[in-house]
Amino acid sequence: MTIITERSKTTTTKAEQALRMYRQMLAIRLFEERVNDLYTRALMPGLAHLYIGEEAVAVGVCEALHKDDYITSTHRGHGHCLAKGASPDRMFAELLGKEAGYCRGKGGSMHIADPATGNLGANAIVAGSVGIATGAAFAAQRLGNGRVAVCFFGEGALGQGSLYEVMNLAQLFKLPVIYVCENNLYTEYTHFSETTAGEILNRATAFGLEAAMVDGQDVRAVHEAGSRLIERARRGEGPGFLLANTYRYTGHHVGDIAREYYRPKAEEQEWKMDRDPIKNLTKWLLEQKLADSVQLSAMESELTAEMDKAVEFAVTAPYPSPEEVEQDVYA
Amino acid sequence: MTIITERSKTTTTKAEQALRMYRQMLAIRLFEERVNDLYTRALMPGLAHLYIGEEAVAVGVCEALHKDDYITSTHRGHGHCLAKGASPDRMFAELLGKEAGYCRGKGGSMHIADPATGNLGANAIVAGSVGIATGAAFAAQRLGNGRVAVCFFGEGALGQGSLYEVMNLAQLFKLPVIYVCENNLYTEYTHFSETTAGEILNRATAFGLEAAMVDGQDVRAVHEAGSRLIERARRGEGPGFLLANTYRYTGHHVGDIAREYYRPKAEEQEWKMDRDPIKNLTKWLLEQKLADSVQLSAMESELTAEMDKAVEFAVTAPYPSPEEVEQDVYA
Amino acid sequence: MPEVAQREVTFAQAIREALAEEMRRDATVCILGEDVAEAGTPFKVLSGLVEEFGKDRVLDTPISEAGFTGMAVGAAMTGLRPVVDIMFGDFITLTMDQMVNQAAKVHYMSGGRWKVPMVMRTTLGATRRSAAQHSQSLHAWFSHVPGLKVVLPSTPYDAKGLLKTAIRDENPVVFFEDKMMYKLKGPVPTEEYTIPLGVADIKREGNDITLVATSSMVQVALGASTLLEKAGISAEVIDPRTTWPLDEKTLIDSAKKTSRVIVIDEGYGRYGVTAEIASVIAEGAFYDLDAPVKRMGAMHVPIPFSPPLEDATVPTENSVFEAARALCNRN
Amino acid sequence: MPEVAQREVTFAQAIREALAEEMRRDATVCILGEDVAEAGTPFKVLSGLVEEFGKDRVLDTPISEAGFTGMAVGAAMTGLRPVVDIMFGDFITLTMDQMVNQAAKVHYMSGGRWKVPMVMRTTLGATRRSAAQHSQSLHAWFSHVPGLKVVLPSTPYDAKGLLKTAIRDENPVVFFEDKMMYKLKGPVPTEEYTIPLGVADIKREGNDITLVATSSMVQVALGASTLLEKAGISAEVIDPRTTWPLDEKTLIDSAKKTSRVIVIDEGYGRYGVTAEIASVIAEGAFYDLDAPVKRMGAMHVPIPFSPPLEDATVPTENSVFEAARALCNRN
Ligand SMILES: Cc1ncc(C[n+]2csc(CCOP(=O)(O)OP(=O)(O)O)c2C)c(N)n1
Ligand SMILES: Cc1ncc(C[n+]2csc(CCOP(=O)(O)OP(=O)(O)O)c2C)c(N)n1
Ligand SMILES: [Mg+2]
Numbered sequence A, B: 001m002t003i004i005t006e007r008s009k010t011t012t013t014k015a016e017q018a019l020r021m022y023r024q025m026l027a028i029r030l031f032e033e034r035v036n037d038l039y040t041r042a043l044m045p046g047l048a049h050l051y052i053g054e055e056a057v058a059v060g061v062c063e064a065l066h067k068d069d070y071i072t073s074t075h076r077g078h079g080h081c082l083a084k085g086a087s088p089d090r091m092f093a094e095l096l097g098k099e100a101g102y103c104r105g106k107g108g109s110m111h112i113a114d115p116a117t118g119n120l121g122a123n124a125i126v127a128g129s130v131g132i133a134t135g136a137a138f139a140a141q142r143l144g145n146g147r148v149a150v151c152f153f154g155e156g157a158l159g160q161g162s163l164y165e166v167m168n169l170a171q172l173f174k175l176p177v178i179y180v181c182e183n184n185l186y187t188e189y190t191h192f193s194e195t196t197a198g199e200i201l202n203r204a205t206a207f208g209l210e211a212a213m214v215d216g217q218d219v220r221a222v223h224e225a226g227s228r229l230i231e232r233a234r235r236g237e238g239p240g241f242l243l244a245n246t247y248r249y250t251g252h253h254v255g256d257i258a259r260e261y262y263r264p265k266a267e268e269q270e271w272k273m274d275r276d277p278i279k280n281l282t283k284w285l286l287e288q289k290l291a292d293s294v295q296l297s298a299m300e301s302e303l304t305a306e307m308d309k310a311v312e313f314a315v316t317a318p319y320p321s322p323e324e325v326e327q328d329v330y331a
Numbered sequence C, D: 001m002p003e004v005a006q007r008e009v010t011f012a013q014a015i016r017e018a019l020a021e022e023m024r025r026d027a028t029v030c031i032l033g034e035d036v037a038e039a040g041t042p043f044k045v046l047s048g049l050v051e052e053f054g055k056d057r058v059l060d061t062p063i064s065e066a067g068f069t070g071m072a073v074g075a076a077m078t079g080l081r082p083v084v085d086i087m088f089g090d091f092i093t094l095t096m097d098q099m100v101n102q103a104a105k106v107h108y109m110s111g112g113r114w115k116v117p118m119v120m121r122t123t124l125g126a127t128r129r130s131a132a133q134h135s136q137s138l139h140a141w142f143s144h145v146p147g148l149k150v151v152l153p154s155t156p157y158d159a160k161g162l163l164k165t166a167i168r169d170e171n172p173v174v175f176f177e178d179k180m181m182y183k184l185k186g187p188v189p190t191e192e193y194t195i196p197l198g199v200a201d202i203k204r205e206g207n208d209i210t211l212v213a214t215s216s217m218v219q220v221a222l223g224a225s226t227l228l229e230k231a232g233i234s235a236e237v238i239d240p241r242t243t244w245p246l247d248e249k250t251l252i253d254s255a256k257k258t259s260r261v262i263v264i265d266e267g268y269g270r271y272g273v274t275a276e277i278a279s280v281i282a283e284g285a286f287y288d289l290d291a292p293v294k295r296m297g298a299m300h301v302p303i304p305f306s307p308p309l310e311d312a313t314v315p316t317e318n319s320v321f322e323a324a325r326a327l328c329n330r331n
């Protein structure tokens, strides 16, 4: 099997890479703002779990992946999908339950999957995909196709025993899998310190995994740490664990408005003001003179137009016809 | 609620305690030899997993427990039951499926349970009782009855994710529970190094537990380390993890005879000759002049007679009557 | 209940009241689950309980369904009466070992010596646009397991009375709540009351056809019966209220009276609850039935996200009406 | 199969041959499980496979049923055809999330874009004196779940042909083997063959009564049919071979012919396989049945250890004979 590496081949300079990551983070933010809007206007069924604030994690890690590498994702998965290369139009369509969606409307927000971009699927079971990602790494190793698998999950997944089972398996078999823990401080409505004893990184090193912690609001740092673990895994040196400290700006889902009983407004403000991954990178790009604000605004306008078009596409797209309900139960 | 402490109250001297542990280990060995015999003579149905070689672990730990403290046990559970105070006659009866058994014959070897000695039950699911032990500690804490719970399991249970879930819970709630991992080097037919990545102790300390490793063939060392963790837990300082390195002399079960494909005879010989817990303690008792060989032989004769009587009792005891099959499904 | 003083409460409130009353009555009752304390669960069913009973009795856990369910088993054996909250019925997959191999069997395996008075509360039901992993009705699994009891309330009155009984029961009881019903209002007596497990309720009397319906399907059946009335067909609606124990007599008697039966349950039809109930009736009323017992359940597909697809998967007032009319040969 | 060249092999050997043939044919087939390599499983079903295919394709895992089942899901999605070995059917409790929320749903949720061609092999059956946690027949659970297929072979011939088909199937298939049957011998063709899923087999033709029997109960039904013959009753014995897909037509046609039916399955009768099959027949042959469809399954009790109790829990040749005779009104 051949390894598709066009994306990383195009990485000629650090500057290009930083701009690509900037663009990607912005795309996610704009995407999620539209999700919020669609949901609030009652156009989106179900629940919407926004990734706003956490963009640097998905983007920094996926920048280090090849197109045919694998990811698994979570209920808060839009950012991972986009960062791995999914198109906003088909994503919006899926979110609205339309036929043109990635899953023909059958999956919805929490189950977007796409073989073309190596996306094994978002998962609505906390830690539900840790086995899948590990298995994909196992297959990659056995087939010798040079791929790696990245398993994204929130720190809530640290509560699920299956994570420890597969970390043990991954280390025993030296599988090319990286577990990326997005510690956004909260599960649904509970602070992680109330649900997490000991030190998170030790939970990975106890099983022999190579582990690293990183500021999840600094996309360049995420990318660097992610790359190291990914390339190490790709070389056959075994699995890694990346702990990214981050924050979700909005509620657990769009309807989670009155949040003060579980977290102070001041905390939210602080993260938004001082630790925003897009602001951080903007500042750096400008400082380094790798971009100017005109250029960045132009990019934003372009992305905004693209996102609005994608929303338009999804809103006007047709629903699947009722007979489809019985299709695809079996392959 | 009052705490029953007669047993530990009778501990006046180290010598008495050592002799008591000696007696208990010998009782287990003699018990298991008879199980082997009953099984080989086709008098015992099902499977028999012998504890021979590992006696010091159960005995050293249980010596540090009160009668109303709790234990949970495993498929290899006879030693734990006896060490916690069960009577051989009703145990043998259970092993043979007789009405007089601890579970009226319904449980058999892998399910002996006894409220009178705080035995929450052996368990035939690997790691199946980690939740139960943790829950008993939780109840003890909430009821303020001063009890602790000890959860015995083989190193194979380290493969089960539920163990990590409950260690996290125990540490968060500071529960009086001690996880005792009996590393006898093998699961059924696989060496633990093939199934266990990283360092075992780290798997407990990662969750914040107090952890210790001990030579499981040295009953005094086990007792000392166990006591420390147990008393710490009893004082409300949180859960502990004790890793006891030990060895099963015989097969995974009595029928597991041709073992050389998974472990060398020389290894078995070495443990039996050089690291036998009963021999070790005999030597020490004699050296310290805490006992002489006449006294120890007398003890052995006495125990042998007791065990033979217990076997006799069980063999001649009646089976439950068939109507009992529908009893006790519901309380 | 015409002479009894009544109040209107929602289904959620009925459950909350049952818990609060039992927690006041019995200090050993406690609640364990994710986001059960300050958040009062995502459905707000438990709002206010932590304020009254404190964090010692309403405990937020990590996302460790197997772990805290296992703890509940042990705690129930040793003096508490835990009520565990499994946020979505789909997550019982993670608790099967603790519920089936432990909770359900402890009493029997120990020859009646230990008991497990615990309750698991969880949900069932689709049409919330929650997709395949948050929409299942898996109560058939637990109904299949001796040692468990399974409760499916369909009104606030039943919910409150049955939950109080479940908490007092000496056995593990699984209590399934339809998540679409939490806001449904209905009368409950001002005075304390309980409802025994194993007694079906005739929600509406009729002569031409029996609609046996569970949980969410009771309202559907009642709606259908109104439509049927207009078509000149008198339908009897029976709610078994518990699938185990099952009140076979009431079901069979009704079938004998009307001679036509439809069984409606929101779980999958195949190998589901409708199969058992239909078999019981087909056997018990064999000589009185004028037509085959008809079964209606969820379509045999994972529940799709897309609204027009999802709506096709579950029985509706209209589909039940049509089926009943066809069965009565009146078109 | 009179003209076909035949050999006598045991049930275990048939399974081993199916695996070996498929592993030779397709390099992506691999085996994951506990003690599957050198030990060849405790039942020695897989003996010799690791010698032929190496440790890269026959992998010993830790005791992590959830973990390695999850890995199999991911590996199946990405190019392998894993066969996981769950030593005892009782341990499927630990895999329910991976099998039901992941494996069964991936294809549907992804709109048909990913598929999961994996097989889970496990066991069922009591009377091995293994007590409540090693004696269950839990195949009804998986049969209830859309997206899974469930196979229950009853002869070496069926085992081999069905397992080969299961491995080639593009969907997750669960394959239940009766552990008491491993040594049963029977003819298999010398030439390669496969058996489609979803086709019942008439194990014996007859006219007076239909005995529908699965797995372990097929031999029991055949034994009963011999006794019945002596009593002048001609019994037809039908083995559905797969509970999903289910060959309803063959069952209904036979019921129409004989007008009397007993359904026999070793799982619990309540909410079990017999309920579905009995319902299908009672509906499909409603106007032809002369007596209610009778169901025989395991008693609704955890399986007890004590031999006289355990023997009472399952249908036997005699109990089926008596039931059939009573149903035919000939005493
Ligand atoms: C096994 C399981 N338990 C509970 C839930 C309900 N649930 C959905 S999201 C969530 C919190 C997840 O927290 P975290 O993993 O930190 O992810 P975040 O939402 O913070 O990104 C919970 C409890 C679930 N989906 N799956
Ligand atoms: C969940 C589960 N998986 C597999 C088994 C089968 N099994 C019984 S004992 C055993 C090995 C246990 O090894 P270990 O925990 O080290 O205990 P030991 O036998 O060495 O005392 C296995 C795999 C089981 N009983 N439960
Ligand atoms: Mg989080």
Ligand SMILES: [Mg+2]
Binding pocket: B154, B155, B156, B182, B183, B184, B185, B186, B187
């Ligand atoms: Mg071991």
